[in-house]
Amino acid sequence: xxxxxxAAPREFAWRMPGNWWTRTRHYFLYMLREFTAVPxxxxxxxxxxxxxxxxxxxxxxxxxxxxxxxxxSVIVLAxxxxxSYTFLKLAGVIIRVKLFDRPIPSQVIVVAMFGTWALASxxxxxxxxxxxx
Amino acid sequence: MSEARRRPALSHLFFWFLxxxxxxxxxxxxxxxxxxQGILGPLGIVPVVDRHYDTWINVLGNPLVKLYLLVLIxxxxxxxxxxLRYFLMDLGLHAAKTLPAQAVFYGGAVGVxxxxxxxxxxxxxxxxx
Numbered sequence: 001x002x003x004x005x006x007a008a009p010r011e012f013a014w015r016m017p018g019n020w021w022t023r024t025r026h027y028f029l030y031m032l033r034e035f036t037a038v039p040x041x042x043x044x045x046x047x048x049x050x051x052x053x054x055x056x057x058x059x060x061x062x063x064x065x066x067x068x069x070x071x072x073s074v075i076v077l078a079x080x081x082x083x084s085y086t087f088l089k090l091a092g093v094i095i096r097v098k099l100f101d102r103p104i105p106s107q108v109i110v111v112a113m114f115g116t117w118a119l120a121s122x123x124x125x126x127x128x129x130x131x132x133x
Numbered sequence: 134m135s136e137a138r139r140r141p142a143l144s145h146l147f148f149w150f151l152x153x154x155x156x157x158x159x160x161x162x163x164x165x166x167x168x169x170q171g172i173l174g175p176l177g178i179v180p181v182v183d184r185h186y187d188t189w190i191n192v193l194g195n196p197l198v199k200l201y202l203l204v205l206i207x208x209x210x211x212x213x214x215x216x217l218r219y220f221l222m223d224l225g226l227h228a229a230k231t232l233p234a235q236a237v238f239y240g241g242a243v244g245v246x247x248x249x250x251x252x253x254x255x256x257x258x259x260x261x262x
Contacts, residue, residue, distance in 0.1 A: 055256035073171025084160040132180035
């Protein structure tokens with residue numbers, strides 16, 4: 001019988017080179033998907049600012065008209081659409097629903113999610129435009 | 134396995150719920166806002182509610198609109214907080230995994246939520262018209 005205390009487990013730190021995500025297209029697209037949060041957050045902060053400015057009264061409020069803002073929104077829209085496409089497509093993998101004791105095929109769930117996206121866009125778009133009258 | 138390890142990770146479940154709900158809400162609702170309020174409205178292609186003070190303040194006074202904007206912004210920022218934390222970890226910033234980092238990111242989302250509530254309650258008076 002030995003009296004030696006067991007050696008403390010050595011810790012091997014997991015390290016990856018900083019540019020690992022540039023190696024393949026899939027890694028790059030994965031990181032691009034993660035990055036979509038940044039432009040979307042910036043745009044929502046703008047929206048919050050736009051709401052806050054409405055509190056300044058009619059003289060202190062002016063809607064954005066600059067080309068820079070439109071270009072910014074176009075870039076954000078590209079990221080937002082990529083987020084929507086990847087996240088809603090993922091629903092087919094994540095969501096498991098049974099109907100009459102049979103699992104609903106993942107394609108049906110994905111189509112339902114994209115259909116909901118189209119419907120929600122129509123409703124929100126209608127409200128944004130209709131109440132401008 | 135120790136007792137501590139057997140306990141369900143309730144905080145992880147909570148933040149994962151906020152992340153996934155935020156992901157769905159952002160995916161369903163944000164693109165149309167950006168398209169109409171960020172592009173079509175400023176270009177003058179369609180009339181948009183935020184182009185004029187009167188229509189904008191009137192809509193912002195509606196309690197349903199206030200609730201909608203709170204849900205959209207709050208869940209979106211919890212989603213962003215989770216994504217950004219993991220984005221930085223993927224870039225090799227292991228500090229993003231620590232408890233202080235979690236406090237900063239999720240605390241930031243809580244901060245944005247509180248600011249949103251304050252703005253929505255103080256900007257436009259409640260109106261059902």
